[in-house]
Amino acid sequence: MNYPRVLTVQDISCVGQCSLTVALPVISACGVETCILPSAVLSTHTGGFKGFTFCDLSEEMPKINAHWQKEGLLFDALYTGYLGSAKQIEYVTHLIETVCRENALVIVDPAMADNGRLYVGFDEAFVEEMKKLCAQADYILPNITEACFLTQMEYKTEYDRAYIDELIERLLALGCRNVILTGVSYHSETTGVVVFENNEYRYYEHIKLSNSCHGTGDIYASAFTGALMKGKSAYEAARIAADYVVKCIKLTAELDNHWYGAAFELALGDLIQMVQ
Numbered sequence: 001m002n003y004p005r006v007l008t009v010q011d012i013s014c015v016g017q018c019s020l021t022v023a024l025p026v027i028s029a030c031g032v033e034t035c036i037l038p039s040a041v042l043s044t045h046t047g048g049f050k051g052f053t054f055c056d057l058s059e060e061m062p063k064i065n066a067h068w069q070k071e072g073l074l075f076d077a078l079y080t081g082y083l084g085s086a087k088q089i090e091y092v093t094h095l096i097e098t099v100c101r102e103n104a105l106v107i108v109d110p111a112m113a114d115n116g117r118l119y120v121g122f123d124e125a126f127v128e129e130m131k132k133l134c135a136q137a138d139y140i141l142p143n144i145t146e147a148c149f150l151t152q153m154e155y156k157t158e159y160d161r162a163y164i165d166e167l168i169e170r171l172l173a174l175g176c177r178n179v180i181l182t183g184v185s186y187h188s189e190t191t192g193v194v195v196f197e198n199n200e201y202r203y204y205e206h207i208k209l210s211n212s213c214h215g216t217g218d219i220y221a222s223a224f225t226g227a228l229m230k231g232k233s234a235y236e237a238a239r240i241a242a243d244y245v246v247k248c249i250k251l252t253a254e255l256d257n258h259w260y261g262a263a264f265e266l267a268l269g270d271l272i273q274m275v276q
């Protein structure tokens with residue numbers, strides 16, 4: 001039976017439906033063993049709450065890694081999301097070198113920006129470090145904003161295929177092997193995801209919903225990782241993740257005043273069916 005073991009490294013935002021509180025249930029629901037390395041603990045995510053706490057767990061990361069090495073633990077894939085500092089990116093590189101199997105997949109969501117702006121607490125130095133992590137990835141999953149920061153391209157809300165092609169070309173020049181570019185919208189009523197794998201461009205287009213939710217990038221990357229590790233092709237995993245996120249956003253719109261995240265739990269049953 002295909003029962004891979006994934007390690008995901010990102011923060012715990014205690015409230016906020018993002019990062020590890022999404023990755024753990026979503027990848028587990030796909031039938032994949034999900035091990036975690038929390039990089040920080042925050043009371044909430046940073047996107048709209050005021051006065052959140054932040055406990056940096058960077059110093060724990062090499063200690064945890066050392067213990068895993070002693071135990072001979074190895075992972076079939078490493079998936080990174082929101083990381084709190086440039087130092088943590090360095091520790092992730094060390095994880096790739098020490099506790100990942102030889103052919104392990106490295107999946108990097110460079111979670112650091114949206115809507116043309118970096119998230120609170122990030123700067124150019126962090127972006128530079130993130131480029132180095134992307135260089136080691138089999139798959140990177142940036143949104144357009146993150147792609148622009150990684151490539152020094154101008155952020156645009158309206159663009160054509162030539163703009164997307166150039167973004168992808170520059171992302172590949174960082175050294176990553178394949179690119180999953182999210183939130184690519186060529187028409188006002190649709191959006192979609194570009195899967196650029198083995199030099200081939202494929203686009204999965206779907207409905208664009210009027211309400212957008214915080215944390216959907218994390219839900220997307222987690223579902224992609226789970227489906228991919230369960231044996232789906234990258235394009236199929238990208239499609240499943242997109243359909244799942246659309247369902248999550250639709251269900252969230254039915255709720256009263258649920259502003260800080262997407263109700264991904266309500267659609268986990270659909271995800272399980274799509275992955276099977």
Ligand code: PXL
Nearest residue numbers: 013018019045046047082215
């Ligand atoms: O969803 C990405 C994310 C993860 N973790 C924390 C965040 C954010 C986005 O704002 O603040 C702590």
